[in-house]
Amino acid sequence: MQTAQKKSSPELTMGQLNVSNHLLGNREALKQAWERDGYWYFKAVLDREVIAAMRAVWLDYLKRTGMIGPEYNENRYQGPKLGAKYFDAQAEGRLAADSLSRIYEFNERNIHTMLTESPKINATMKQILGDDPFWLPIAEYRANPPGYDPTRDRFIYPHQDGFYSRGMPMKICWIPIDFVDEDVGGCAWVGGAHRGPILHDVNNPPLFPIPRELVPIEGWQRANYEPGDIVIFDLNTPHSGLTNISKDRFRLTMDIRVTEASGPTPTIGRLVSLSESAVTVVDAKSGLTRSYGINVDTYVRSTDGKKREGAEIASTFKAGETVIVNAIDGKNASLVRSIH
Numbered sequence: 001m002q003t004a005q006k007k008s009s010p011e012l013t014m015g016q017l018n019v020s021n022h023l024l025g026n027r028e029a030l031k032q033a034w035e036r037d038g039y040w041y042f043k044a045v046l047d048r049e050v051i052a053a054m055r056a057v058w059l060d061y062l063k064r065t066g067m068i069g070p071e072y073n074e075n076r077y078q079g080p081k082l083g084a085k086y087f088d089a090q091a092e093g094r095l096a097a098d099s100l101s102r103i104y105e106f107n108e109r110n111i112h113t114m115l116t117e118s119p120k121i122n123a124t125m126k127q128i129l130g131d132d133p134f135w136l137p138i139a140e141y142r143a144n145p146p147g148y149d150p151t152r153d154r155f156i157y158p159h160q161d162g163f164y165s166r167g168m169p170m171k172i173c174w175i176p177i178d179f180v181d182e183d184v185g186g187c188a189w190v191g192g193a194h195r196g197p198i199l200h201d202v203n204n205p206p207l208f209p210i211p212r213e214l215v216p217i218e219g220w221q222r223a224n225y226e227p228g229d230i231v232i233f234d235l236n237t238p239h240s241g242l243t244n245i246s247k248d249r250f251r252l253t254m255d256i257r258v259t260e261a262s263g264p265t266p267t268i269g270r271l272v273s274l275s276e277s278a279v280t281v282v283d284a285k286s287g288l289t290r291s292y293g294i295n296v297d298t299y300v301r302s303t304d305g306k307k308r309e310g311a312e313i314a315s316t317f318k319a320g321e322t323v324i325v326n327a328i329d330g331k332n333a334s335l336v337r338s339i340h
Contacts, residue, residue, distance in 0.1 A: 015221040017041040038194030039233035047120040051227040055177045058252045103141040112139035131260035137339045144251035148243045155240040158210045162235035163200045166299045166334040168326045169264045170257040176225035177252040184251045185242030188222040194236040206306035266326040292333040301337035
């Protein structure tokens with residue numbers, strides 16, 4: 001596989017992520033880096049055969065949907081020859097920024113299990129975490145299309161997951177499935193900001209976005225990513241996807257959540273009932289039926305990320321859906337959300 005193509009866009013005035021490979025095997029040093037930065041960036045630690053198999057799934061999807069040509073060589077990194085459907089959609093205005101960002105088909109196919117059920121990947125994660133990984137089935141699969149205006153805002157949506165996933169015991173894993181350079185964009189983080197206040201505007205519902213002026217571009221950090229890399233970061237570390245300003249390359253990435261298996265874990269299971277005051281689920285792990293209270297502070301998160309409140313809570317999910325409930329005190333839910 002070739003190295004990534006050289007960037008052609010003007011330099012982003014961002015900093016570079018701190019690489020953590022040299023800290024592996026030193027738990028205290030890893031802990032200190034986490035407390036300082038709110039993330040770990042490891043280069044070339046994930047098994048490349050697993051990542052290559054996942055990349056083939058992404059490319060198959062892009063070929064089937066006509067976004068890249070069928071002649072694209074899956075075994076060699078090169079600018080894909082964009083398919084006719086891509087140009088048709090672009091001409092018709094159907095390829096707005098982020099329009100291909102989420103590949104919902106992959107949620108139905110549970111593509112994340114290619115990663116989470118790999119013994120080699122799990123061995124690496126145990127080395128990083130110091131514990132067996134407990135994977136949460138919250139995964140996003142992205143294929144951001146190329147060709148956006150480099151003079152426009154590169155940030156897709158700066159946010160802190162901790163705002164939308166209140167108190168959830170989890171770390172977020174961001175994984176490039178192919179080479180992602182500055183033009184392709186990828187993702188950027190604000191190192192150290194997890195120690196500060198939540199930046200989301202509580203007076204701007206229902207998504208409560210972070211005002212852009214709160215973080216100058218110099219405060220962001222990124223890197224040129226390659227298959228085998230992983231960024232693991234704190235719930236409260238601000239981050240954002242970056243638009244793809246390349247001419248002919250898709251951004252192939254995924255993100256998924258993990259926590260330490262021996263620590264507190266959320267309840268994941270089949271929804272029995274949901275109301276303004278309570279949620280009841282059948283715990284997939286124990287088979288027991290569990291109920292938790294809901295109050296004004298509970299973030300009942302719909303699939304669009306928005307907070308549901310009052311009478312609309314009951315219609316957020318249907319009985320039988322798989323949901324995740326986090327209850328810090330074991331009695332009252334801080335978060336109720338789907339796995340997508």
